[in-house]
Amino acid sequence: MAAPILSVVIPNHNYGHFLPRLFHCLKAQSLGLSDTEIIFVDDGSTDNSLALAEHWRGLLACPRFEIMRQRRVGRPGAVRNIGFEVARGDFLFALDPDDLLRPLFLESCLNVLQNRWNVDLVYTDYLESANGATRLIRLPNFDEDLLRTQNIVLPAVMRRHVWEQSAGFRVNTAYEDWDFWVQASLGGFSFVRLQTPLYIYERHGLGYSMEAARQDGLSKAMIVRNNPEFFDPLVRRWARGLVQSEPWALPFQTGLIPRPEDVTQFLEIFVTASHNYRQNRPAVLAAPHLRLLAVGG
16 A cells, blocks of 8 residues: 555544544545545543544545554553554644544645645644634744744644654653644744634643643643753753742743743742841741752753
8 A cells, every 4th residue: 555645643532522523524624535544543442432433434535544542541642652653644643533624724734745845844723612602813923932932833734754853742741732843843844834724623621731731830841841952041940940849930821931031030039038038037047948049951
């Protein structure tokens, strides 16, 4: 069998109730699936996910629809890694089962990658669906400085070599996508944003993204620790401090990594508070561990 042009990896755990509409959206792609393989990686589901995948394997006109069963891992990134390891396409894409693609998504992204050799990853604006309402989200064009503070990339179709030259989706951060885009940027790969909402992101209380938000501070710190050369020394200092539970190293706003000037402010506030504490307490009771450490990598 000839190698497919595109590999779509679907990580799944107990998302059977989303799978019919997911496979319907793949069937409706304007590109067609004749040059596409689907790799469905099931992470220890206990619902009807596997039965639904088997059913749709017989309905989708793609040359390869592989169903991989594994014991529960609990990290979508680790499950994606398993799928990408066996993927054979020139282009790769990870699609979460609770999200949807509009009909032109795959065709539009592949058109850029196949006609612009200097582009490595393509993402689009998106529609966010929550509680029966939908809103349009316009993402910024790719910018490294923005990526240092927030995740500005939605799931992207990428060339195989982006994956091959990465460390994969790391499991020591709940923001696995964000960490992967930082890796790609460090690797010198180029991103292009399509200014059309072709992806539909489902926001609900069941998704892994909600769990990621609960691990926000440490997850952001680990992105910095994983990719130190991408970040300013002050931000690295913050990440180390947060991991080590130093009292000055605040988690910052959800979904945002502090800028160097934010870290400077944290340190200044802490030093001022420490000074005021010492001024208002007997010397013997002053806290000797409250000191400003040298900024380092």
